[in-house]
Amino acid sequence: MRETDCLDPVRKALLDDLDEGFAELYGAYRGMVFSAALRLSGRWADAEDLTAEAFLRAYRALAGYERDRLAELQPRAWLMTILMNLWRNQVRTSARKPPPELRDQPVDKIDPGEDVEEAAARRETGDELAVLLGRLPAEQRAAVVLRHVVDLPVSEVAAVLRIPQGTVKSHVSRGLRRLRELGGAR
Known part of the structure; x- marks a missing residue:
């Protein structure tokens, strides 16, 4: 072999x-x-x-x-x-550095074959998630994204972030709890 x-x-x-x-x-x-x-x-x-x-x-x-x-x-x-x-x-x-006066807005990527209602719902959900993730502390956001968006196992998240697995679990748990709180407060 x-x-x-x-x-x-x-x-x-x-x-x-x-x-x-x-x-x-x-x-x-x-x-x-x-x-x-x-x-x-x-x-x-x-x-x-x-x-x-x-x-x-x-x-x-x-x-x-x-x-x-x-x-x-x-x-x-x-x-x-x-x-x-x-x-x-x-x-x-x-x-x-100070933020620029006018921040560029994200450009919508449109799939011509996609249903308009589905595209609007996906965009709205994605925008809401992005806003909520942006309100998390950086270490929680990174842990949540790597674990639940990228779907890395905890051991790989720990390796990527160079922190212990227990700390990853803590950041993910606190980040998800905070997302639920923020999502319910709208």
Whole structure:
């Protein structure tokens, strides 16, 4: 049995050819990374920027990895770690500079085949969730997004956030309780 036979398709593709493997990685995880970025940042444009930068940094990092490191790579947690670091840096940077006078509004992405009522309901729910998530403390928001939006297990959330699993559980529990309180207070 060859070393690549027991690997998941993304890691196998990365080992076979970096460029084709990266295309496979991007295709498999772009939706997850964007969804997490949108829920963390609360703005479509920021989520697009964070997603693009995360994949750019991922590609640059992969180019320097040895075969052993590629074979052991846990792509989902690794990409979420990159995204979280970028988001933290963005939060730190934006805290140092004053907000612009006019903030750009998120652009609606419309699927022409989607039912208008369904699109409106999805948009309204998404906007409400984004507002509520934006009112959580950063550590709770990150834990809730990684656990319930990205659907990472607690152990991977702990690895991404570099905190103990018990702390992850606490942040998720408190974040969800706060979301329920905020949702009921409308």
